Amino acid sequence: MKIIMIEDNHSVCEMMEMFFQKEQWEAAFIQDGKEGLDLFLTDVASWDLVILDLNLPSMDGMQICREMRKVSKRVPIIMLTAKDSESDQVIGLEMGADDYVTKPFSPLTLIARIKAITRRAELSHDDSSGSVESTYEIETKHLKIDKKTREAILYEKEIEGLTPKEFELLYTLAKSPKQVFSREQLLSMIWDYEYFGDERTVDAHIKKLRQKIDKTGPQVIQTVWGIGYKFDDTGVE
Incomplete structure (x- = not known):
């Protein structure tokens, strides 16, 4: 695996270099x-993962994440944020980051997050490596999803710009229409590891997913207050 870590703290870089070498x-x-x-833009396809600090000289992490997502929707991005910067964490996820780790962090925690994200990315790549012939795995009243081509067609329009996590969220919800999923269930199913009750991750991704769905037509992701979310397009004409 090839990682780019953009972090201005030399001690953190030296510490992670040892752990990366071990892996x-x-x-x-x-x-x-x-x-x-x-450096990222010189050869976008060569990078398997980006680790990005928020506070950096010359350009901050939010700007960098936004620019990276313009050229690559699929490379996993993990943001490093301060422990008390809840707004930064949510904004980072909305900008297209797949995950965040709060500072100070354990190197083993970051390694675990990296493995979880790359495992999910590898599974997605395997799903799309065969025939490109479109075979929709999910077909509801208004939605069609092809996991091989990573296409999501809603109201006969493609939902554009879905990040890997947004696609997985939509796929998971639409695979079981009307079934209510708690935030904890979605964290476990899509992020592959314990978030220790940090449900803002799901909420931020749902918000961004809804914004992209809104561009195609009526909303199909519904909030079930006090529980979680569900997909339902049966009531939409």
């Missing part, structure tokens, strides 16, 4: 925001 992962460590973005 036999190749990593580039960049301390400047713009330099890190430029």
